[in-house]
Amino acid sequence: MMSARVRLRPPTIDDVTMMDSWRLNIADGMGLFNDFGQEFKSQMMTAEEGRFIEEDHGTLLIERVEDGLVLGSVDWRPAMYGPTVESRAWAIGISLIAAGRGQGYGPEALRILAAYLFERSPVQRIEGSTDIDNVASQRALEKAGFTREGVNRKAQFRAGGLHDLVQYSLLREEFEAAGKTTIGVGYDP
Numbered sequence: 722m723m724s725a726r727v728r729l730r731p732p733t734i735d736d737v738t739m740m741d742s743w744r745l746n747i748a749d750g751m752g753l754f755n756d757f758g759q760e761f762k763s764q765m766m767t768a769e770e771g772r773f774i775e776e777d778h779g780t781l782l783i784e785r786v787e788d789g790l791v792l793g794s795v796d797w798r799p800a801m802y803g804p805t806v807e808s809r810a811w812a813i814g815i816s817l818i819a820a821g822r823g824q825g826y827g828p829e830a831l832r833i834l835a836a837y838l839f840e841r842s843p844v845q846r847i848e849g850s851t852d853i854d855n856v857a858s859q860r861a862l863e864k865a866g867f868t869r870e871g872v873n874r875k876a877q878f879r880a881g882g883l884h885d886l887v888q889y890s891l892l893r894e895e896f897e898a899a900g901k902t903t904i905g906v907g908y909d910p
Contacts, residue, residue: 722781722837724829729781729795729837732773736782739791743818781837783821783830792821795834800848810846810890811838815861822857831865835891845893850886852877862889866899 722729732740767773773780778798782791793816800812813834815827835847849867851858863869867889875883 722833723786724833726786727792727826727829727833728784728786729830729833730784732780732782732794736791740794743793743816781834783815783817783826785821785826790820791818792826793817793830795830797834797838797847800846806843809844810848811842811844813838813847813849815849815858825864827858827861828864831861831867835865835896839893839896846890848888848890850876850888852879853885853887859887859889865891866895867891868895 778796780794780796783793783795784791795813795815797811797813800810802808802810813831815831815834817827821827831849838844838847847867849862850873851862853872859869868891870888870890873886873888876886877884
């Protein structure tokens, strides 16, 4: 799954040391908006058990095509709006290391992830949320074709307090109407 500049790929055991370092150095790795104060837990068991991509969630690495540098990760998990599978949406997230921020890699990775999820599941909605102060992430979601829906007040506990989140979504019909040339930018499954 790739665009002209980035590809998404499953993590391997060889990536665990790098992924663990992102969690240990929040500012340069996962980013300060991902500082949930959780106890560090290595990704080694997840890698050994091959559980980075499962039926109800997953993580893919964002890799720069030009030189293979891993720039961060994207992930997805279910968001349920009722008890049936038809009421399920995917909630997505993205984390870029410091070297990958501010260069347009985020929107490309989000478009590729949206194409991947729409092509491999029957969901009608993909959603993402970000801290109200995380303007860069808001811009990335908008550039990726997501629509701002509103603010979820005091929705996330992070960095010792509750924070407002801006909610975004991309509907299947919007994705299909825009076509892969707009949303999927060179998408190659």
